[in-house]
Amino acid sequence: MRRGRFTGYWLMLPAALWLGVFFVIPFYSLLATSLYDPEGSVLTGYDVTWHVANFADALREHADELWRSLWYAGVATVICAVLGYVLAYAIAFKAGRWRNVMLVLVIAPFFTSFLVRTLSWKLILADDGFVVDFLQTLHLMGEDDRLLATPVAVIAGLVYNFLPFMVLPLYASLEKIDVRLIEAAGDLYASPARGFWKVTLPLSMPGLVAGTLLTFIPSAGDYINAQLLGSTNQRMVGNVIQDLFTNTGDYATAGALSVTLMVIIVAMVVLYIRKAGTEELL
Template sequence: MTFLHRHKWLTPYLLLLPGIAWLAVFFLVPLGFLGYQSLQSGSFESGYSFTWEFSNYWDAISTYNEQLIRSFLYAGIATVIALLVAYPLVYWIAFRGGRWKNLFLILIVAPLFVTYLVRTLAWLNILADEGPIVNTLKTLGILGSDGRLLATGFAVVAGITYNFLPFMALPLYVSLEQIDSRLLEAAEDLYASKRQAFLRVTLPLSAPGIVAGTLLTFIPAAGDFINAQLLGTPRQSMVGNVIQSKFLELIDYPAAASLSFILMALILAALLVYARAVGTERLTG
């Protein structure tokens, strides 16, 4: 106690110490080992050796550039759709939900109580070739007689959007819930229409929620592999499928590790561009 009393400035650092130790053991050390693996050469049969094999990165980019592009494309489309679906939904809950707000929020979060795999498998039945959605679309003439939704990019994007929708909705709700309704009343008192009040008051004040929601949706969606594996075909495979296959099936650790670092680097680069576009204060708001 005497030591701490004399060195009060150490207190914040001592409180941070458990968290720093946790990150070091379970994040930095595995990340360092992954980087070490990405620069190895050899095979599983003959063994791997550390040879500063930077060509692993170039080989990964040149070989799997299609999967990398597809991953960011699918994640981007799913993020935009999730935003368009979630915003009006949580807007209504925040301003019109009344005493039922908590119930509606529970309904949004409820799918997270079911495992990710089960939620994705459910879409196999929803989009099945003989299911009600496909039959309805065929009846309306939107799909041909031999048309299908499964094993398409549409199915993969739909699965990603559904699985990550709560991660978009919750930050949006927090931002909208914190908006003082008196600001909207003041805007209307100053002869602003409903549309103008939304565009000039509600939308800017909810920007931190939009930024947080898009990040929480896009980042894990870019590395997803379950939806592409179950709802798509190899033609819809994403970079996550390649990494999973390299690690667990082909036992090609250097290629898998280098692809993992490439994916992380591209996501960080996209994050920096996004932060510059929307403003750092909104990213941290």
């Protein structure tokens, strides 16, 4: 086929410009913001004074929220991985002709607003809601214990909101597995459990790695669940950044926190991918 030498560039240009100006350059703006003179304000304007102490201030004041974000996101990701694996495995190997229906059901929650669904959780976990009533009847919860405004509620919300991001890549990976490999393990006298650990799980690693990242990253930055289902004791770093930007107008600290979160996440992702990569080779 004849093709102009520059056609590729012309086709790519508009999208590349948009992402360049509104995605790449903003990172520099954010970095500049994190080095603002903290004395500045929306009214008097800001100066970049290479005020590196912003980072020290941000970390000193908001280390709790930062640590809590990573902790909650980590727990939510592990729970998502377990639940997501069960569901993806059931769809890939056990669902038969219900496979497509189940897949549609997995993405269906996306069709309703994230916020409306999270508010719905607030209602389910409410103090006079059926979940609390049920647990109190079983004496698993005391009369005055509550679910709302606890880490349990926030983590349950995170798990719920990001579970489809775990299920879909896992399913994509599991579905590609040649079933004959699993059968071969059985033929060679491997127990089903051993076959799973030695064959199915390693082959589904790419999906598990992708799913983990797609769950962990948005969970760590989320503040909707912490705000709607938690109390001030469950504030995550996202709540702080949002608050500093939109209410307090403390751009310097907000910028420094945002950069810190990004750096931590990138570092964890790189480490994790390396580790997962070597495990695959073993």
